[in-house]
Amino acid sequence: MIHMEYRYELHCHTAQTSPCSQLPAEELVRLYQAAGYDGVVITDHFTASVEGNCSETGWQTAVDRFLAGYEAANSAGAACGLTVILGAEIRFPGSLNDYLVYGLTEQLLRENEWLYEKDLPSFYQFAENNGLLVIQAHPFREPCTPSDPRYLHGVEVFNGHKGHCSHNSCALRFAQENGLIEIAGSDCHYNYAVGTAAVCFSRRPQSSLDIAVLLRTNDFQPETNRN
Ligand SMILES: [Zn+2]
Numbered sequence: 698m699i700h701m702e703y704r705y706e707l708h709c710h711t712a713q714t715s716p717c718s719q720l721p722a723e724e725l726v727r728l729y730q731a732a733g734y735d736g737v738v739i740t741d742h743f744t745a746s747v748e749g750n751c752s753e754t755g756w757q758t759a760v761d762r763f764l765a766g767y768e769a770a771n772s773a774g775a776a777c778g779l780t781v782i783l784g785a786e787i788r789f790p791g792s793l794n795d796y797l798v799y800g801l802t803e804q805l806l807r808e809n810e811w812l813y814e815k816d817l818p819s820f821y822q823f824a825e826n827n828g829l830l831v832i833q834a835h836p837f838r839e840p841c842t843p844s845d846p847r848y849l850h851g852v853e854v855f856n857g858h859k860g861h862c863s864h865n866s867c868a869l870r871f872a873q874e875n876g877l878i879e880i881a882g883s884d885c886h887y888n889y890a891v892g893t894a895a896v897c898f899s900r901r902p903q904s905s906l907d908i909a910v911l912l913r914t915n916d917f918q919p920e921t922n923r924n
């Protein structure tokens with residue numbers, strides 16, 4: 698049996714970038730390291746309602762704001778040895794569904810303006826062209842609804858957010874029926890919500906693209922209900 702020894706968080710939010718988070722990036726990194734994780738993917742909210750009106754200040758300002766939490770986490774991680782990886786939780790106009798995105802780089806964000814103004818089919822095509830994964834977060838948490846599986850790579854089948862009813866068993870069935878990648882995440886926004894889920898890998902991913910490849914090839918094991 699392959700040993701899945703590297704434990705990562707795939708869904709967490711920093712207070713610097715996500716208004717709903719009360720967890721500064723530096724504290725998030727410290728707590729995840731203390732909880733025995735090897736890495737965290739920072740998936741701050743990336744959507745017009747969080748970024749505010751950037752039409753005047755421009756896309757690069759929106760990206761700067763979005764990256765603030767990741768960058769603070771990355772510095773803290775470099776100092777203590779926790780791997781910090783860039784992800785996003787994106788939402789498109791006209792829907793309240795959220796999508797976790799893996800495989801991102803800062804360069805890709807900077808060179809592709811107004812990504813969160815797309816719709817799911819066109820973002821999925823963009824993801825396909827750039828090696829990204831689009832994973833629907835908590836598809837059965839109200840008011841979310843499961844999206845067209847033709848435009849999804851995967852589903853968050855376990856969401857560990859204790860303040861929401863995510864109907865994880867429905868998410869698992871939806872993923873299984875449609876042959877989608879099944880991931881788990883804590884959706885951590887608070888210091889008492891660190892580490893309710895993890896994904897374990899047999900080798901240590903160093904980049905967002907590494908995460909996307911390992912998830913795409915099913916080279917991982919989800920772990921849930923850690924607390
Ligand atoms: Zn949030």
Ligand SMILES: [Zn+2]
Binds near residue numbers: 709786
């Ligand atoms: Zn989230």
